[in-house]
Amino acid sequence: MNTLKLIPLGGIGDVTKNMYVYEYGNDQIVVDCGIGFPNNSALGVDLIIPDISYLEKSNKKLHGIVLTHGHMDHIGGLPYILPRLPGVPVFGSTLTIALAEEKVREYGLTNKMQAVENHLKLGPFDIELIHVTHSIPNCKHLYIKTPGATVYHGADYKFDLTPIDNRPADFTSIARVGSMGVDLMLTDCVRVEVAGFTPSERTLLTAIDTAARTTIGKFIFTTITSSISRIDMAIQAAARYNRKVALAGRSINQNVEAAMKCGYIKIPKDVFIDIKQINRYKPNQVAIIIAGSQGQEGSAMQRLAAGEHQLLKLKAGDHVVISADAIPGTESDVHGLLDTLYRQDIRVSYSATTPGLHVSGHGHRGDLALLARLLKPKNIIPIGGNIRHMYTYRDLAHEMGYTRDQVLLPENGQVIGIENHKIKVVGRVETKNVYVDGLGIGDVGNVVLRDRKVLAADGILMAVVPINSETAEVAGEVEIVSRGFVYQKEQGDLIKQTQKQVVNCLKDLKGRQVTDWNFLRRKIEDTLERYLYQETQRRPMIIAVVIEV
Numbered sequence: 001m002n003t004l005k006l007i008p009l010g011g012i013g014d015v016t017k018n019m020y021v022y023e024y025g026n027d028q029i030v031v032d033c034g035i036g037f038p039n040n041s042a043l044g045v046d047l048i049i050p051d052i053s054y055l056e057k058s059n060k061k062l063h064g065i066v067l068t069h070g071h072m073d074h075i076g077g078l079p080y081i082l083p084r085l086p087g088v089p090v091f092g093s094t095l096t097i098a099l100a101e102e103k104v105r106e107y108g109l110t111n112k113m114q115a116v117e118n119h120l121k122l123g124p125f126d127i128e129l130i131h132v133t134h135s136i137p138n139c140k141h142l143y144i145k146t147p148g149a150t151v152y153h154g155a156d157y158k159f160d161l162t163p164i165d166n167r168p169a170d171f172t173s174i175a176r177v178g179s180m181g182v183d184l185m186l187t188d189c190v191r192v193e194v195a196g197f198t199p200s201e202r203t204l205l206t207a208i209d210t211a212a213r214t215t216i217g218k219f220i221f222t223t224i225t226s227s228i229s230r231i232d233m234a235i236q237a238a239a240r241y242n243r244k245v246a247l248a249g250r251s252i253n254q255n256v257e258a259a260m261k262c263g264y265i266k267i268p269k270d271v272f273i274d275i276k277q278i279n280r281y282k283p284n285q286v287a288i289i290i291a292g293s294q295g296q297e298g299s300a301m302q303r304l305a306a307g308e309h310q311l312l313k314l315k316a317g318d319h320v321v322i323s324a325d326a327i328p329g330t331e332s333d334v335h336g337l338l339d340t341l342y343r344q345d346i347r348v349s350y351s352a353t354t355p356g357l358h359v360s361g362h363g364h365r366g367d368l369a370l371l372a373r374l375l376k377p378k379n380i381i382p383i384g385g386n387i388r389h390m391y392t393y394r395d396l397a398h399e400m401g402y403t404r405d406q407v408l409l410p411e412n413g414q415v416i417g418i419e420n421h422k423i424k425v426v427g428r429v430e431t432k433n434v435y436v437d438g439l440g441i442g443d444v445g446n447v448v449l450r451d452r453k454v455l456a457a458d459g460i461l462m463a464v465v466p467i468n469s470e471t472a473e474v475a476g477e478v479e480i481v482s483r484g485f486v487y488q489k490e491q492g493d494l495i496k497q498t499q500k501q502v503v504n505c506l507k508d509l510k511g512r513q514v515t516d517w518n519f520l521r522r523k524i525e526d527t528l529e530r531y532l533y534q535e536t537q538r539r540p541m542i543i544a545v546v547i548e549v
């Protein structure tokens with residue numbers, strides 16, 4: 001019998017870019033295909049995708065990608081990764097596939113996308129999809145059976161007993177697969193620090209209704225654009241107070257369309273109006289569901305707040321309702337958005353000032369323990385959290401009687417073998433972050449990032465040096481250009497001294513014919529680097545351009 005292997009390509013030690021390979025003999029499946037959001041150390045990078053070079057090099061048969069739910073950190077990588085996996089089909093629940101199709105539509109991809117609700121057989125992998133609750137409907141956990149071992153793949157969840165769509169988690173099936181035997185459980189762990197159980201999405205109803213009812217001008221509602229049930233609540237509330245609803249932002253339009261197609265948002269069509277028609281109505285007759293709850297640069301919400309939105313303007317009496325907490329890393333954008341709104345005296349409601357406007361979509365300690373108790377897995381790997389969440393989950397597992405050997409805290413790229421009801425690290429594959437920057441995928445490497453960091457920190461200084469190739473002497477004026485380093489007009493003296501340094505550093509080469517121009521360039525750059533650091537304690541990027549005359 002073969003060993004079942006699990007290889008996380010992303011999703012371990014960070015909350016995002018989830019992607020897991022399962023391998024049995026010569027067969028593979030992939031679970032989820034997410035993107036990550038860069039932090040401040042990746043300047044100018046739009047997003048991060050998992051590194052699939054292992055899959056590309058592997059000569060095993062990849063039967064398909066199975067998606068657990070429609071959040072971007074689980075499906076957002078598809079447009080970038082599917083072109084490199086031609087012919088590989090994608091599976092997921094009805095809503096998840098509808099959302100995924102919206103995401104890849106404009107990329108002209110031909111991979112088959114198939115909605116499945118209950119069961120899937122891919123080569124030796126027998127997969128049961130089990131309904132669970134989260135902050136997006138139609139979310140699935142996977143019970144993966146192979147002849148060698150069984151795994152319960154518990155991606156994002158909380159146990160919401162009163163979800164908006166009235167479909168609580170399928171506890172019966174969870175308990176049933178628990179009694180059939182689970183060798184390894186992977187589980188969400190990102191909210192393990194919080195005791196008790198996560199409140200239901202339904203607890204938001206009152207706060208959202210109150211916000212809509214007490215709005216004088218336009219009711220402007222923003223949340224994570226895939227939070228379908230929250231968008232549904234806002235639309236229902238707006239309709240209750242006789243407002244027409246317009247959608248602002250591409251992802252909101254895509255997601256609402258997909259959710260309506262699958263019946264997760266049920267609103268009479270005549271409630272919606274095109275955003276272009278908004279000025280035909282009085283402010284108290286409209287609601288706007290708008291993308292950009294994280295204050296992202298360029299998002300519809302950020303442009304509206306900055307007065308740069310083509311069709312929408314903020315006016316006294318308008319009410320902006322933010323039903324989302326900042327995703328770690330975006331706090332400063334969110335605070336910037338709030339300040340911009342407050343400065344215009346616009347009424348803003350958000351969870352810090354208005355309790356009940358946000359609840360987490362992830363299980364607290366109680367939810368997490370409940371899943372483990374129902375499944376009784378022999379081994380556990382916490383996923384989808386930062387390092388501290390994984391370690392804290394191990395403490396929770398310890399309280400439930402698990403030993404250290406039974407809770408593995410792996411790294412991305414480690415190969416985990418599951419055999420004889422035991423798990424251990426059996427190998428490693430190379431993984432790195434792949435950066436997506438504008439239209440380029442993977443062409444921003446560590447060197448480019450390092451350059452951007454230097455430029456951002458200390459700017460750039462360029463020395464254009466005309467040199468006589470016969471005598472190695474400076475033949476004319478050395479031109480110094482700098483950006484983001486010192487203000488040139490006020491630093492005439494420093495610039496003059498810099499020019500002198502260039503001339504001086506070439507003096508000992510005088511009279512020799514120049515054969516190695518690179519040597520000359522490096523010598524100028526080294527000299528200036530030392531000189532400028534001594535004078536300014538800064539290290540701008542220095543580029544010497546040597547012109548042969």
Ligand SMILES: [Zn+2]
Binds near residue numbers: 071
């Ligand atoms: Zn999620």
